[in-house]
Amino acid sequence: MKRRALGLFFALFFYALPGRALVINEVVAANSGTILDKNGDSSDWLELFNNESFPVSLKGFCLSDDQQALRKWEFPEVTLTAGSFMLIWCSGKDNADSEVHTNFKLNRDGEIILLSSSTGAVLDSLRFPPLPTDVAYGRSPDGAKNFVLISTPTPGAPNTLDNGQMYAAAPIFSQKAGFFQQPLTIILSTNTSGAEIFYTLDGSEPTVKSTRYTSSLTINKTTIIRARTIKPGMADSRITTSSYFLNTRNELNDLPVLSLVTDPDNLWDTQIGIYANPLQSGDDWERPISIEFFEQRGELGFTTDAGIRIHGGASRLPEKSAKKSFRLYFRSDYGISRLDFPIIPSTENTSFDRLVLRAGFNDAWIHWLDLERELTTYVRDPLVRDVYLNMGHPASNGDFAHLFLNGEYWGLYNISERYDDDFCDTYLGEGDWDVVKPGPDGERNAIEAAEGDLAGWNEFYDWFRQNNLASSSSYEILKSYVDLDSFIDFYILNIFSQNYDWPRHNWYAIRNRDNGRWIFLPWDSEYAFGSGNRGYTHTLNMWDVIESQSSYPLPLLYGKLLNNTLFRNDVAARFFELWTTWLSQDHLLNLLNTRLDQIRTAIPFEAERWGDARSPDIYDYDDWLAAGEHMKSFIQNRTAVLMGQLAAKGFETPGMDVPDGWRNSDIGDVAVNGFAFYHDGIFTINGSGFDIWNTEDEFFYVWKTVPGDVDIRARVISLTNTDAWAKAGIMIRETLNNTSKNVYVALTPDKVTFQRRDQSAGLTASTKIENRSAPHWVRLQRQGDVYTAYESADGLSWNQVDQSTFSLRQNAMVGLAVTSHNDGVLCTATFDHVTINGIMADTADNIDLPADFTLLQNYPNPFNPQTTIEIVLGADEHVNLAVYNVRGTLVRVLLSEHLAAGVHQIPFHAPDLASGIYIAKLEFKGRAETIKMLLVH
Numbered sequence: 001m002k003r004r005a006l007g008l009f010f011a012l013f014f015y016a017l018p019g020r021a022l023v024i025n026e027v028v029a030a031n032s033g034t035i036l037d038k039n040g041d042s043s044d045w046l047e048l049f050n051n052e053s054f055p056v057s058l059k060g061f062c063l064s065d066d067q068q069a070l071r072k073w074e075f076p077e078v079t080l081t082a083g084s085f086m087l088i089w090c091s092g093k094d095n096a097d098s099e100v101h102t103n104f105k106l107n108r109d110g111e112i113i114l115l116s117s118s119t120g121a122v123l124d125s126l127r128f129p130p131l132p133t134d135v136a137y138g139r140s141p142d143g144a145k146n147f148v149l150i151s152t153p154t155p156g157a158p159n160t161l162d163n164g165q166m167y168a169a170a171p172i173f174s175q176k177a178g179f180f181q182q183p184l185t186i187i188l189s190t191n192t193s194g195a196e197i198f199y200t201l202d203g204s205e206p207t208v209k210s211t212r213y214t215s216s217l218t219i220n221k222t223t224i225i226r227a228r229t230i231k232p233g234m235a236d237s238r239i240t241t242s243s244y245f246l247n248t249r250n251e252l253n254d255l256p257v258l259s260l261v262t263d264p265d266n267l268w269d270t271q272i273g274i275y276a277n278p279l280q281s282g283d284d285w286e287r288p289i290s291i292e293f294f295e296q297r298g299e300l301g302f303t304t305d306a307g308i309r310i311h312g313g314a315s316r317l318p319e320k321s322a323k324k325s326f327r328l329y330f331r332s333d334y335g336i337s338r339l340d341f342p343i344i345p346s347t348e349n350t351s352f353d354r355l356v357l358r359a360g361f362n363d364a365w366i367h368w369l370d371l372e373r374e375l376t377t378y379v380r381d382p383l384v385r386d387v388y389l390n391m392g393h394p395a396s397n398g399d400f401a402h403l404f405l406n407g408e409y410w411g412l413y414n415i416s417e418r419y420d421d422d423f424c425d426t427y428l429g430e431g432d433w434d435v436v437k438p439g440p441d442g443e444r445n446a447i448e449a450a451e452g453d454l455a456g457w458n459e460f461y462d463w464f465r466q467n468n469l470a471s472s473s474s475y476e477i478l479k480s481y482v483d484l485d486s487f488i489d490f491y492i493l494n495i496f497s498q499n500y501d502w503p504r505h506n507w508y509a510i511r512n513r514d515n516g517r518w519i520f521l522p523w524d525s526e527y528a529f530g531s532g533n534r535g536y537t538h539t540l541n542m543w544d545v546i547e548s549q550s551s552y553p554l555p556l557l558y559g560k561l562l563n564n565t566l567f568r569n570d571v572a573a574r575f576f577e578l579w580t581t582w583l584s585q586d587h588l589l590n591l592l593n594t595r596l597d598q599i600r601t602a603i604p605f606e607a608e609r610w611g612d613a614r615s616p617d618i619y620d621y622d623d624w625l626a627a628g629e630h631m632k633s634f635i636q637n638r639t640a641v642l643m644g645q646l647a648a649k650g651f652e653t654p655g656m657d658v659p660d661g662w663r664n665s666d667i668g669d670v671a672v673n674g675f676a677f678y679h680d681g682i683f684t685i686n687g688s689g690f691d692i693w694n695t696e697d698e699f700f701y702v703w704k705t706v707p708g709d710v711d712i713r714a715r716v717i718s719l720t721n722t723d724a725w726a727k728a729g730i731m732i733r734e735t736l737n738n739t740s741k742n743v744y745v746a747l748t749p750d751k752v753t754f755q756r757r758d759q760s761a762g763l764t765a766s767t768k769i770e771n772r773s774a775p776h777w778v779r780l781q782r783q784g785d786v787y788t789a790y791e792s793a794d795g796l797s798w799n800q801v802d803q804s805t806f807s808l809r810q811n812a813m814v815g816l817a818v819t820s821h822n823d824g825v826l827c828t829a830t831f832d833h834v835t836i837n838g839i840m841a842d843t844a845d846n847i848d849l850p851a852d853f854t855l856l857q858n859y860p861n862p863f864n865p866q867t868t869i870e871i872v873l874g875a876d877e878h879v880n881l882a883v884y885n886v887r888g889t890l891v892r893v894l895l896s897e898h899l900a901a902g903v904h905q906i907p908f909h910a911p912d913l914a915s916g917i918y919i920a921k922l923e924f925k926g927r928a929e930t931i932k933m934l935l936v937h
Contacts (some may be wrong), residue, residue, distance in 0.1 A: 022056055024113055024126040025049035025085065026138035028153050029106035032332030034134050035155050037099055042332055043091035044106040046113060047155055050080045051143035060118025063088070065104050070116045073102040085156045092340075108133075108335055109303060129191060130170040132238040133335055151235060168192040170237040171199075171213075171227040177242040179253065179298040183220040184244065188213050188227055195231035203406035204263045205239055219244050224261050224407040226290070241290040241303070243407065251601040256301070256343075256401040257294040258357070258413070260308065260326075262287055264406065274309060278316040278324060285309055288334060293343060293401075302341050305334040313440065313505075313524075315361035323366045323411055323610055326357040327418065344415055347397035353422050356396075357403065358414040362501070362526035365610045365619045371532035373619060375627045378606075379595040382414055384497055384525035386591050390582050390936070391493070392916055393486045394427045394510075395521055400599050412599060412606040419508045419521060421451045428519075431512035437523070438505050438552070447553065456511060460518065461553055470563040478561075483519045488574050490520040491558060495542040496583055496642060497528035498634075504552035529592075530634030538637045541645050562649075572651040576677070579639055580684060581862075581917065581934055585720045585828045588635045596628050636722065636825045640686055643675050658683070659842040662815070664702040668738035671824040674700030676816075678842065680932060682717070683831040685728070687818035692727060692746075695761050696738045698823065701731070703815025704836070710782040710814050711837055715795060716747045717830040717857060719774045723821035724749060728829030730780045731817040732787065734760075734808050741808055744817060745778045745789035745801060752778065754789035758806035767802035775859055777833075782812075795833060795856065796872065796903060832857055853879075855922040855929035858908070862934040865911040869894070869920050869931075873901050880923040881906055883933075886916065894920075910935055 026047040028034075033042040046063075050056050057079045064072035076096035080086050086100075094103035106113075112127040126147075128137040136153035140146055141160070149167035150159060174187035188197050197213040198206040206228040213227065223244050229237035243259040245252075266287035267275040274285055289308040293301040307329035315321040330339045330353050342350045359366070363380045365373050378400075388395040398416035402409070417423055424433040436457045439446025447457060460481045467474060478484070494502045499522075506524040511517055530538060543562075549555035561567040581587065603624045611619040657677060658664055664676045667689075674687040689698025712730050719728045729746025739761035745754045752772045757764045769791060779790035779798060785807050790798040814836060820827030833856065834841040854872040861867060869881065881895035891913060894906050908920070915937045921930045 021050070021052045021123075022080070022115065023049050023051060023124045023139065023143055024115055025142055026136050026150070026154065026159060027106065027113065027126060027128050027131075028134070028136045028155075029090075029110075029128065029131045030108040030133045030135070030332070030335050032133050032337065034153060037089055037091070037101075041091065042337060043089045043093075043101070044108075045087055045089050045155060046106070047138075048080060048086040048088065048115070049139075049142050050082055050084055050086075053082050055079050055081045061123075062116045063102055064114045064116070065106070065111050067112065067114065070114060070120060070122065072104060076100065087155050105340065129172075130238065130240060132167060132170075133332060135167050167235045168195050168229040168231045168237040171197050171229050171240050173225070173227075173240065173242050175242075175244075177244060177259075177292050177300055177303070178294070179245045179248055180219075181247060183218060183246070186217045186219060186225065186242075186244070188217075190229045190237070192229055192231055192234070192237075195229045195234070197227055197229055199225055199227040201225060202264060203261050204265075219246065222246050222248075222407050224259075226261065239290070241292070243292050243404065245404075249605075252402060252605060253294070253296060253298040254601045255412075255599070256296055256399075257298070257404065258401050258415070259292040259294070259404045259407075260289050261292075261406055262289040262308065266308075267405070275324065278310050278318060281309065286329060289328075291328070293341070301343075302339075304330070304336050304339065306330050306339075307334060311356055312359075312361065315359065320368045321359070321361050321364075321366050322613060323359045323361075323364065325359040325361070325413075328355045328357065330354070344397050344399050344417065346399050347417070349397070349417070349426050351426075352417070354418045354420060356416045356418045358398065358416050359411065360414070360526065362524075363531065365606070366613045367532075368614070369532060370614070370617060373532070373614060373617060374623065375530065375532045375630055376619065377596070377624065377627045377631055378412060378414075378599060378603075379592065380528050380531060380631070381523075381525045382595055383588075383592055384493065384499065384522050384528050386595070387497075387582055387588070388489070388493055388522050390587075390591075390915070391489045391578070392914065393489060393521075394423075394519065396423070396523065400602065402602065402605065409605065409609050411609050412602050419450065419510065419523065424451075424510050424512070428510075428512065431514055433510060433512055435508060435510050437508045438554075450508070452513070456513065456516060457509070457518075464557045464560060465553075468563075469557075469560040469567075470565075472564075472566055475564055475566045478567075481516070481518060483517045484570075486519045488571055489578075490522065492571065492575055492578060492583075493522065494525075494528070496578075496638060497525065498530065498538065498540050498542060498638070499525050499528040500531075500540060500542070500545050501527040503546060503554035503558065504549040507554065529631050538634045539641050543645065543649055565652075568651055572646065575642075575646065575651075576679060577917065580679075580682070580830070583639075585636055585639070585826075586718065589632060589720075592628075592631060592635065633825065636720075636827075637672055639828075640673060640675055640826055643677075658702055662702055662704045662841070664700070665736065666699075667701050667736060667817075668696060668698035670698050670700075672826055674818070674826065676700065676702045680930070681832050681840075681842070683816060683834060683841070684828065685816055685818045685831070686826045686828050687820060688823055688826050689819040689821075690823045691725065691821050692731075692742075692744060692755065692817060692819050693764050695757075695763060697740075697742075697819075698738065699727075699817050699819035701733070701736070701813075701815055701817050703731075703733070703813040705811050706814040706836060707811050708782075709784070709837075710812070711779070712781075712814055712835070713777065713779045713795070714816065714831045714834040715775055715777045715857065717775050717832055717861075718828070719747060719749060720820075720826075720828045721749045722825050722827040725821040726819065726827045727753070727821065728774075728818045728827075728831070729753075729778050729816070731813075731815060732780060732782055732808065733813045733815075733817075736813070741806070743780060743782075743787040743789070743804060743808075745780050745791070746817070747772060747774060747776050747778060749773060752776070752791040752801060754801040754804075756787065756804045756806070758804070765804075769799075769801055775857065775861075782808075794870070794903070795854075853877075853922070853924040853927075853929070855920065855931055857931050858920065858933050862936045863910075864936050866907060866909045867933060869906045869908055869933075871904050871906065871922055873899055873904070873924065875901050877924060880921075882921055883908065884919045884921060886919070891918065908933075 058075040062071045089101040093101035115124045136150040138159045169191040198210040286307040295301045311325040311327045385395040396417040421433040434452030435450040508521040672688040676685040687700025727746040731744040733742040777792040777795040789801040856870040858867045883892040
């Protein structure tokens with residue numbers, strides 16, 4: 001097809017014809033390349049014609065596709081000479097340099113275009129019908145009231161009847177596609193006089209051999225209608241497809257619905273069907289398909305044509321999965337060259353050239369192994385990608401939808417972005433991209449280039465294969481090959497999530513050849529977070545898995561780097577940081593619950609379609625609920641196991657033990673061992689156990705021995721809600737026996753409780769104050785045999801909870817106690833500002849620091865976009881308060897002035913900053929304190 005790049009004006013003919021003066025003369029709403037703009041883009045376009053004998057200034061004139069917004073796009077200061085044509089690109093680019101581009105695009109399914117004057121008067125309007133690709137709708141002759149479909153568009157030239165065969169107008173349906181609870185009647189019509197309409201109900205393409213439309217159609221069950229207008233002497237219209245869903249349950253529309261319609265032979269024919277030949281791939285195995293997308297609550301979002309292929313690896317095998325994944329390709333050959341629609345709400349990106357419809361396979365009821373089916377949740381892979389995105393790295397966004405195939409319910413799918421050059425351009429800026437992934441067996445000779453080529457990857461592979469990577473110089477060279485932040489986070493995330501089908505499989509790496517550094521991306525992580533087969537418990541050692549795969553490229557690289565001290569230290573430090581942020585129990589459980597809630601009402605539909613796919617096993621909603629609880633248990637227990645594995649692997653973890661002089665241990669017969677670490681003034685304590693209550697206790701204790709009177713204070717920053725009676729607080733205890741006498745003031749998810757056991761193995765008494773939650777301060781004071789408990793919202797004004805009198809030995813154990821009240825599950829609590837008799841927890845016992853200023857943890861934390869930083873000054877003084885990123889770069893000065901003694905709240909507003917960890921630093925009298933803050937957009 002001939003392509004022509006045209007200029008701004010077409011002053012070709014200077015004549016006047018009867019009709020309107022200035023008119024919209026021709027429209028192409030599905031341009032695949034018959035004409036290109038200066039950037040080589042095949043955007044939609046329209047043509048104006050000046051049917052006057054004098055020039056017309058367009059200053060102040062407007063075009064719009066919205067009758068309620070006539071001034072949607074305003075012309076630049078240009079003049080259209082008499083009898084001439086003007087081409088206007090409807091591309092959405094909104095510029096007027098050497099070409100004129102509107103700020104809106106045209107809808108190939110038909111819409112109205114309005115031309116208005118500077119006074120707001122509508123000069124002309126054109127409502128065009130659904131248009132095939134590269135077919136124009138225009139006046140014939142120019143400027144006349146008669147409109148025709150033109151098979152060969154004529155931008156900048158007269159519309160003549162000898163420039164190609166006319167197209168019949170597409171059928172018009174009296175009722176748009178959707179969901180209905182009652183039978184309905186559909187009337188088909190066309191604007192082409194003397195034409196006939198032919199239709200099908202099985203998804204096949206209508207021809208003259210199909211059913212001829214003669215009267216209205218009654219729809220009393222879910223029905224797919226495909227119709228086409230045919231008239232001798234004219235080209236057949238494009239096919240119009242409408243899906244009518246009857247008597248579906250309301251819960252179906254809690255998620256969007258995709259209706260895919262194609263000729264059944266494109267799926268099932270033994271010679272050409274993609275479902276009948278699932279191992280075939282490539283352009284030769286792409287088939288045309290009609291897509292209708294219904295948003296939540298059932299509103300039709302868009303309809304278009306596209307290409308479809310089977311997607312996946314082992315899931316292609318018929319014996320392994322009957323529910324296939326698909327890829328959708330948006331090409332101008334089918335209609336639109338890109339899908340411009342927010343089909344994936346979790347991303348701001350609304351423009352796609354390809355999409356993947358993920359069926360789940362390894363995390364779905366259609367899997368060939370029974371243990372995989374038993375632990376099916378459908379959310380493992382999306383959860384891994386969610387976490388990686390939260391860490392600040394690019395990853396494929398994906399959201400769930402129901403899918404119908406030729407009117408038959410086909411199951412729950414995750415609509416996901418595909419890793420390709422378009423993805424890279426969208427999220428990382430335009431560039432010359434290489435996108436590589438492991439091939440079928442993961443060996444080097446099977447590494448595939450999804451985009452670009454393998455030259456850069458092979459150079460990287462040859463370097464790390466041939467060299468010993470233990471030296472610091474090797475580590476510096478590694479930084480020139482990989483984006484180290486993503487490389488380490490990718491490593492940690494897959495180890496933490498126990499993704500045991502990685503790293504030989506299931507990853508992508510992308511690089512812009514301009515800087516050459518590889519960024520690693522998660523994909524197909526369905527074996528993560530306690531999947532079946534080998535990963536069903538939380539105890540698998542991923543370092544053993546990586547070592548067992550050492551003949552593959554990425555496992556070989558990670559194995560060699562274990563001999564590099566710098567790499568090991570960076571991994572250990574980042575592990576710690578992630579455990580308190582993106583890999584914390586609270587954060588992961590929130591993400592998991594969000595994903596589970598998204599599909600909760602969809603699971604019964606999936607169960608009805610695929611729950612019995614592997615008879616005699618039949619899976620249902622209750623099985624899905626149990627699998628979700630299994631995932632939660634994995635998250636709650638994984639950190640403790642991984643701590644031990646890190647230590648066994650010899651990773652140095654400076655600053656991750658409790659301070660000198662402190663000890664820690666489980667008290668009682670707990671099912672899961674607890675652990676604790678201390679970093680930057682914060683205790684992170686993980687404890688299980690049934691409770692601290694009645695005659696005996698089960699919990700995790702971090703303590704030191706303190707003689708005589710004691711005043712211990714702490715702020716409970718956070719507490720995992722493993723139970724309504726999970727507890728985190730401060731304790732004075734006589735012995736480590738689980739029946740020991742003790743006093744304990746603690747925070748639960750919704751209250752403060754003061755407990756005391758005044759006899760060994762005696763009953764426990766308590767006093768409660770309701771409506772208290774983290775972050776919150778607690779304090780316990782011993783004066784002789786009198787114990788007084790306090791609570792506070794700010795650590796300054798204390799409210800007495802209660803008081804008790806009984807004897808404990810002089811050298812008592814004083815410290816922090818955490819119980820999950822759910823044996824077998826770890827509860828995580830964090831504490832800061834822990835002081836004993838005014839001395840900070842990490843201070844040597846014989847040192848008494850001046851206490852004339854304090855920087856408190858910000859609240860809320862995490863925050864978005866504003867938080868408050870509180871400082872306490874013991875004297876009038878000049879202070880500086882600033883915020884830095886984790887690289888030490890100053891991002892904001894919040895305060896630099898003389899302040900009076902007392903408490904000051906300083907707001908920090910950060911809508912312009914990226915999600916991540918930031919450091920607040922307070923300087924006072926030559927000393928400084930810092931806190932970490934977590935911004936989450």
